[in-house]
Amino acid sequence: MSNQLNISPSPHIHGKETTEKLMYGVVIALIPAFIASVYFFGTGALIVTATSVISCIAFEYLIQRFILKKPVSITDGSALVTGLLLALNLPSNIPVLMIVTGSLVAIGIAKMTFGGLGNNPFNPALVGRVFMLISFPVQMTTWPVPSGFKTGYIDAATGATPLAIIKEGLKNGESLSQLMEKVPTTINMILGNMGGSIGEVSALALLIGFVYMIYKKIITWHIPVSVIGSLAVFTSILWIIDPVSNAGPGFHILSGGLLLGAIFMATDYVTSPMNPKAMIIYGCGIGLLTAIIRIWGAYPEGVSFAILIMNAFVPLMNAYIKPGRFGEEVKHG
Amino acid sequence: MLKTFPIGGIHPPELKLTTNSPIRQLPIPQNISIPVAQHIGTPATVIVKKGDSVKTGQLIASVNGFVSTNIHSSVSGTVNKVDTILDTTGYRQTAIYIDVTGDEWIDSIDRTPDLVRECNLTAEELTKKCLEAGIVGLGGATFPSHVKLTIPKGKKCNILIINGVECEPYLTSDHRLMLEKGEEILVGITILMKALSVDKTMIGIENNKKDAIEHLSRLSTNYKGITVHALKVKYPQGAEKQLIKALINREVPSGHLPVDVGAVVHNVGTAFAVYEAVQKNKPLFERVVTITGKSLSNPGNFLVRIGTPVKSLIEAAGGLPEDTGKIINGGPMMGKALNSVDVPVVKGTSGIIVFPEKESKRDEVKPCIRCAKCISACALNLEPFLLAALSEKGLFERAEHERITDCMECGSCSYTCPASRPLLDYIRLGKSTVIRMARQRNIK
Numbered sequence: 001m002s003n004q005l006n007i008s009p010s011p012h013i014h015g016k017e018t019t020e021k022l023m024y025g026v027v028i029a030l031i032p033a034f035i036a037s038v039y040f041f042g043t044g045a046l047i048v049t050a051t052s053v054i055s056c057i058a059f060e061y062l063i064q065r066f067i068l069k070k071p072v073s074i075t076d077g078s079a080l081v082t083g084l085l086l087a088l089n090l091p092s093n094i095p096v097l098m099i100v101t102g103s104l105v106a107i108g109i110a111k112m113t114f115g116g117l118g119n120n121p122f123n124p125a126l127v128g129r130v131f132m133l134i135s136f137p138v139q140m141t142t143w144p145v146p147s148g149f150k151t152g153y154i155d156a157a158t159g160a161t162p163l164a165i166i167k168e169g170l171k172n173g174e175s176l177s178q179l180m181e182k183v184p185t186t187i188n189m190i191l192g193n194m195g196g197s198i199g200e201v202s203a204l205a206l207l208i209g210f211v212y213m214i215y216k217k218i219i220t221w222h223i224p225v226s227v228i229g230s231l232a233v234f235t236s237i238l239w240i241i242d243p244v245s246n247a248g249p250g251f252h253i254l255s256g257g258l259l260l261g262a263i264f265m266a267t268d269y270v271t272s273p274m275n276p277k278a279m280i281i282y283g284c285g286i287g288l289l290t291a292i293i294r295i296w297g298a299y300p301e302g303v304s305f306a307i308l309i310m311n312a313f314v315p316l317m318n319a320y321i322k323p324g325r326f327g328e329e330v331k332h333g
Numbered sequence: 334m335l336k337t338f339p340i341g342g343i344h345p346p347e348l349k350l351t352t353n354s355p356i357r358q359l360p361i362p363q364n365i366s367i368p369v370a371q372h373i374g375t376p377a378t379v380i381v382k383k384g385d386s387v388k389t390g391q392l393i394a395s396v397n398g399f400v401s402t403n404i405h406s407s408v409s410g411t412v413n414k415v416d417t418i419l420d421t422t423g424y425r426q427t428a429i430y431i432d433v434t435g436d437e438w439i440d441s442i443d444r445t446p447d448l449v450r451e452c453n454l455t456a457e458e459l460t461k462k463c464l465e466a467g468i469v470g471l472g473g474a475t476f477p478s479h480v481k482l483t484i485p486k487g488k489k490c491n492i493l494i495i496n497g498v499e500c501e502p503y504l505t506s507d508h509r510l511m512l513e514k515g516e517e518i519l520v521g522i523t524i525l526m527k528a529l530s531v532d533k534t535m536i537g538i539e540n541n542k543k544d545a546i547e548h549l550s551r552l553s554t555n556y557k558g559i560t561v562h563a564l565k566v567k568y569p570q571g572a573e574k575q576l577i578k579a580l581i582n583r584e585v586p587s588g589h590l591p592v593d594v595g596a597v598v599h600n601v602g603t604a605f606a607v608y609e610a611v612q613k614n615k616p617l618f619e620r621v622v623t624i625t626g627k628s629l630s631n632p633g634n635f636l637v638r639i640g641t642p643v644k645s646l647i648e649a650a651g652g653l654p655e656d657t658g659k660i661i662n663g664g665p666m667m668g669k670a671l672n673s674v675d676v677p678v679v680k681g682t683s684g685i686i687v688f689p690e691k692e693s694k695r696d697e698v699k700p701c702i703r704c705a706k707c708i709s710a711c712a713l714n715l716e717p718f719l720l721a722a723l724s725e726k727g728l729f730e731r732a733e734h735e736r737i738t739d740c741m742e743c744g745s746c747s748y749t750c751p752a753s754r755p756l757l758d759y760i761r762l763g764k765s766t767v768i769r770m771a772r773q774r775n776i777k
Contacts, residue, residue, distance in 0.1 A: 006658050006693040007423075007672050009758055011744030012665045013345055013502065013692075017706065017751040019699050076699070118700040220709075274705035274716065318719075325736055326340055326713040327574065327587040 022269075023077025025218045029209035030084050030264065036192045036202035037088065040146035044092030045198045049084065051096050055103035056083030063112045078117050082106055085125035085264060088199020089257065089304070090132070093144045093158070098136050102128040122311045123271045126304050133304070143195035161195045162255040166247055167300040176245055189254040200260040203253075210263045219267045222276050226283025227262035227290075228253055234291045246295070258290060261303035271311045278314075278321040285310045335540055337565035338575040341712040343745045344567060345666070347541055351505045351625050354633040356513055359622075359649055361433055365408055365640035367393065368420050368428040371679040372469040373476045374400030379429060385412045390439040390616050393429050396464060402477040403467035404429075407618035407638035409437040421662040421669060421676050428677070431640070442615045448516050449612040452524055459528040459611060466610030467617045467680075471602030472496055472507075472571065473663055475681040478603055482528045490597050493531050494580055495522055497538040497545065497601040498564060498571035501664025504684040506621040507601050509634045511538070511545040514605050515552045521608030522559055529597055534559045535580050536601070539566045568666060569743040573598045575712050587739050602683075622646060622678055626687030628654040637678050643685055644674040650687075658693030661686040666744045699752035707746035707756055713739050717746035721756040724763025729770060732763045738771075740764055 037045040060079040064072045086106055090099065106128030114120040133140045145159040160168065162183040169179040184194040192202025200206075213219045232249040239248045252258065257265075266272060266286050273282045286306045293302025370376035377394035387393060387406040394404035410433040418428035438444060454462065464479035484490050495518075499507040511518060522534055536553070538546045540563045550561040564570055564579055574585045576598060583594040591598055599607075602620065609615040618639050625632040630651030637646060643660070647653050653674070661668040662682055671685075678685075707717035715736060723732040737760060746756040 005660055005670070005672055006690075007670045008659075008695060009755075009761065010661075010663075010665075010667050010669065010742075011748050011757065012659065012661055012668065012670065012686075012688065013748065014696060014753060015343070015345070015748050015750075017749065018696075018753070019702055019751045022702070022704060022751055073699075078702075116700065118702045269702045269704040272703075274703055274718070275708055323708065323714040323716070325587065325715065325739065326578075327584050327589070327739065 019076050019078075022218055023081050025213065025216050026081050026264070027077065027084060029212045029218070030088065030199070032205035032208040033088060033199045033202060033260070034084070036205040037092070037198035040192055040201060041092035041144060041198050042147065044144060047096065048090050048092055048094060048099060048198060049087040051099040052087035052090070052103055053080060053083035055100045056080070056086065056107050059104055059107040060112065063108060064116075068112070073117065076117065079107060082111065082124045082128075085199075086128045088260060088264075089125065089129045089197045091140065091143050091196075092198050093142065094132075094136075094139050098132060098139060101135070102132040105131040118270055120270055121315065122308055123265055123268045126265055126308055130304050130308060145195050146193050146201070159195045161300065162189065162251070163294060163300040167294075170245060176243075176247065180247070183251070183255075186250065186254070197257060197260070200257040203259050206259040206263055213263070213267075220276065220279070222279035223267045223272060223283045224262040226280045227266055227287045228258070230284040230287030231258060231291050232287075234288055238295065252291065252294065256294070256301040257303040261286070261290075261307055265303070266307050266310070271314060273314050273317045273321070275321065275323040277323060278317040281321065282310050282314065282317060285313065335563055335565040336537075336579050337567050338570060338579040338712060340714050341710050341745065342567040342569065342575075343710050343748055345502050345748060347566070348502045348627075349505050349508070349541070350503065350627070351623050351632050351634055352508060354505075354509075356509050356621055356634045356636050359635040359637045359641065359646060361408055361436060361638055362641050362645045363433055364413070364430065365433065365638065365642070366418050366428045366430045366677050367404060367407065367640035368418060368426050368677060368679060369394045369404055370420075370426050371404065371475060371639070371681065372402050373474065374398065374402070374480075376427065377401060377404045379415055379427065381412050381415075381429060383412055383414050386410070387412060387431060388437050388439045390442050390618060392616075400477060400480055402464060402469055402479070403616070405467055405616040405618045406431060407640050408433045410434045419673060419676055421671065421679060421682065423669065423672060443613040448520065450520055452520075452527065452611060454611065456528045456530055459524055462611050463528075463607060466606070466615070468603065468606050468610055469617070469680050470600055471606060471620060471680065471683070472600035473667070473681050473683055475679075478599070478607065481597055481599070482525070484529065484592060484597075488592050489595060490529050490531055490592055491533070491595045492581060492597075493522070493526055493529055493534040494576060494591075494596055494598045495534060495536040495601055495604055496571055496573075496576055496598055497536055497542070497549070498576060499542070500539060500566075500568045500571040501666055501668075501684075503625050503686050504623050504664050505625075506623045506634055506683050508542050508545055510605055510621050511542070511601055512548055515548050517608045518601050518604045519549070519552055519556050519559060520612065521604035521606070523556060524607050524611050525599055525604060526558065531597075532558045536561045537564050537570075537576050537580050538562070539564050539570060541566045569712055569741070569745065572712065572741055572743060574741075587736065617680060620678075620680065620682070622682050623684035624650040625684060626689075628656065628689045629687055630654075637682075639680060640677045642675050642677055643671065646678065646685055647674060647687065653687065654689065656689045656691075657687055658690030659688040661688065666748065667742065695755070696753035698754055701752055701754060704751060706749045706751060710745040710749040712743065712745065713741070715740060717756045717760060718754075720763060721754065721759035724759040724766070729763060729766050733767045733770070737764050737767050
């Protein structure tokens with residue numbers, strides 16, 4: 001026998017789960033959405049994704065290596081996930097330098113300034129995206145229409161997203177029924193054949209990722225279901241009250257970044273609440289805020305803002321919304 | 334749907350390598366050392382001295398106070414010395430060293446293998462028997478059984494729960510005992526029922542022991558009021574409060590005992606020991622111990638005399654492999670790592686596990702990513718990440734407010750943590766500090 005036995009407190013065994021496995025699990029779950037983005041937006045999607053991923057990882061490396069002078073942890077997959085999520089939230093013809101700027105904000109400001117992985121209050125990819133939306137409003141809201149590999153990068157044919165069509169149309173006094181004829185058919189919206197950020201268009205691809213993450217126990221159902229559910233309930237109520245000027249819940253769920261946000265952005269571990277009760281409140285907050293911004297706000301889409309606003313409430317929720325402890329009250333069966 | 338507890342829990346690899354190995358008698362070693370504190374409570378008082386000759390089953394240290402129990406010699410021979418010994422917890426304590434000669438039992442023990450069903454003793458007499466025989470909870474907690482059988486005034490017990498869960502990976506001592514000593518366990522249960530004056534007993538067994546469930550179910554038809562229940566395999570189901578919740582859906586309030594919801598829980602091993610004590614007059618001086626590990630050539634279940642050094646057990650299992658990195662007393666989830674193979678087997682030793690070097694080191698600690706998997710794993714719905722962080726920062730008042738003292742240290746949080754954070758280490762630190770603070774408050 002070896003002379004020295006190892007002594008440590010229990011437990012003496014550890015599960016197979018690791019941070020890396022969880023992060024790469026999210027990456028695997030994003031593959032269908034990535035494939036859909038390449039299918040619909042061609043080279044543009046590839047360039048946007050590659051730029052975003054490479055610059056996010058590079059910035060994390062540079063900051064850890066040269067500014068913080070700490071061990072480099074880029075292999076844990078978290079920068080890769082941020083890069084992918086940022087890319088999937090961008091239009092396919094956005095200039096490369098803008099993506100690099102957005103990545104710097106996402107990793108440099110939203111993540112590393114707060115102490116790196118596990119300490120950031122706001123979702124880094126969304127901070128990057130919203131920074132870009134405010135700084136480059138034109139480029140960030142010019143949406144190439146799906147055209148596969150047929151077109152060039154910057155000069156792709158562009159068109160409005162379904163949400164923008166409705167928003168602008170209603171403002172200009174057009175009726176909803178007229179407008180609904182201009183938006184893509186439901187089947188195209190499910191498949192993703194419409195304008196929008198490269199990763200948000202295909203509901204089907206995102207749902208495959210959702211099922212995978214639930215199956216692999218990477219996330220629980222609470223946040224996505226409460227985001228989608230609360231948005232559906234709220235928009236249904238408005239639609240029932242006034243179907244002439246309000247789109248139905250199906251349209252709201254399938255359009256814009258709702259599914260991408262609900263499944264991949266709102267569920268970010270670091271910036272979402274940690275117990276089921278708080279998760280549901282958080283999810284409902286996102287759903288309601290999204291609907292409010294979409295219907296009454298200045299922007300046609302509000303998922304990013306809704307998630308960031310709810311991110312701000314997470315520390316409060318973690319502190320005051322507690323899981324019901326075992327043995328808290330006497331229960332006789 | 335199989336019954337189980339509703340909140341949290343994990344399912345580590347079961348690795349029950351010794352399920353099919355029948356219980357064998359471990360040869361009695363040349364020298365043994367019997368610690369006087371093998372139970373929760375006050376250590377027993379030594380009543381032998383150097384040079385005394387003792388017989389197997391003879392009382393050598395007697396009960397000291399209510400929460401305490403008797404200790405008996407497990408061998409016959411001469412007392413070599415009364416000295417300190419490093420025990421399984423890693424602390425030094427008093428032990429009685431005995432040089433073995435032969436194996437001469439005290440006369441009062443009935444050594445025949447015949448099953449004795451009839452029992453005409455009263456509840457008080459039965460409880461007294463348990464104390465005399467030095468019976469403690471053999472699931473690992475080693476709480477003196479006569480204390481558990483004494484229902485506090487004003488409280489009422491209406492159900493006895495028998496713990497045959499054995500939810501720790503690797504361990505199979507209870508499993509083998511249920512298969513080989515089923516009748517004895519059931520008679521032991523009827524004795525416990527009489528002592529508690531209850532007419533209903535539920536035996537809970539996890540569904541990875543189908544043969545034991547079937548065996549006891551069949552036998553239990555001859556015993557009134559005893560039923561066997563298959564439970565879903567989930568750790569920590571063997572924890573008293575979780576088992577009660579799983580079987581009868583009563584939730585023991587925080588800081589209370591099972592008897593507060595009308596239940597008393599005993600382990601199957603304890604039921605067997607009670608049978609032997611009451612029906613055979615045999616004090617508790619031997620028990621079934623699983624000696625296991627992936628690298629051992631001959632793992633198995635052994636009937637071991639208390640005080641036998643762990644070394645002898647490992648030799649019987651084929652010797653200590655070259656690459657051994659860790660030896661655990663108990664299960665891999667809650668057991669304690671041993672720093673020596675000279676420590677004696679005690680009443681609470683349900684298993685010894687040998688880990689190879691590569692499995693005996695912890696993974697590198699990474700930052701918490703707030704994945705909340707520790708909360709999902711906690712069977713008490715505590716927030717382990719928070720309790721650990723508060724303890725790490727010394728914020729003990731807040732940790733107390735977050736109910737750190739409820740933690741039963743099952744280790745599910747540390748097991749689950751993807752970042753390999755030592756959650757339970759910090760929680761233990763915080764918990765002990767909070768308990769100390771509370772004690773000081775009470776003194777003031």
